[in-house]
Amino acid sequence: MKLEGRKIFKGKAEGQALVSKEAISFYGGVDPETGIVVERGHPLEGKSIAGKILVFPQGKGSTVGSYAIYRLAKNGKAPKAIINRQCETIVAVGAIISEIPCVDHIEIEKIKNGMQVKVDADKGVVEF
Numbered sequence: 570m571k572l573e574g575r576k577i578f579k580g581k582a583e584g585q586a587l588v589s590k591e592a593i594s595f596y597g598g599v600d601p602e603t604g605i606v607v608e609r610g611h612p613l614e615g616k617s618i619a620g621k622i623l624v625f626p627q628g629k630g631s632t633v634g635s636y637a638i639y640r641l642a643k644n645g646k647a648p649k650a651i652i653n654r655q656c657e658t659i660v661a662v663g664a665i666i667s668e669i670p671c672v673d674h675i676e677i678e679k680i681k682n683g684m685q686v687k688v689d690a691d692k693g694v695v696e697f
Contacts, residue, residue, distance in 0.1 A: 572675050572695045574652075577661050579691050580670030582650035586684045586697070587621035588677070589613050594630030595637035595663065604646030622686045623648035624677050628660035638663025650688040652677060652695055 589612050593599065598608035604619030618641075628634055638660070641647040651664055656673035664671035670690035680686060680697060687696045 570679065570697055572679065574672045574674035574693045574695065576690050576693045577651075577653075577656045577671035577673055578664045578669060580650070580668065581687075581689050581691065582622060582670050583685070583687045584620060584622045584649045586624050586652075586680050586682060586686045587613065587616060587618060587648070588680055588682045589625040591625070592627050592629040593623075593625050595628065595634035595641070595659070596631045598630065599637065599641065601637050601640040601646065602644060604641055604644075617646070618648045619646040621648050622650045622652065622688060624652045624680050624686075626654045626677065627657050628653075628663075630659070632659055632662075634659040635662035635666065638669070639667045642667035642669065650686075650690065652680065652686075652688065
């Protein structure tokens, strides 16, 4: 299946989808040293986002979250790509400064946990 959306930051990536139906806070919600979601009660609590195609509706929380994404990238614990329903400023800035392929305006409900997903952010396309 092919889904078309909007490019937030360029690049291509392929990997296993890690899907959340809830927003993610990168500042305080994800450990920047390990890439593990630490937010209590979050559907991804205890799971690592490192090296995954991270699929979630949008970000939430502090604008410091952009720098938390950058720190994840510098530590080699960032996702390979980010797919959002609606990418807000925190995630957009984080993806751009961290050079993580990112697309939004995607029907994320069609992507299931564990699927092999290809992201071509240059074209705003997600395939699985």
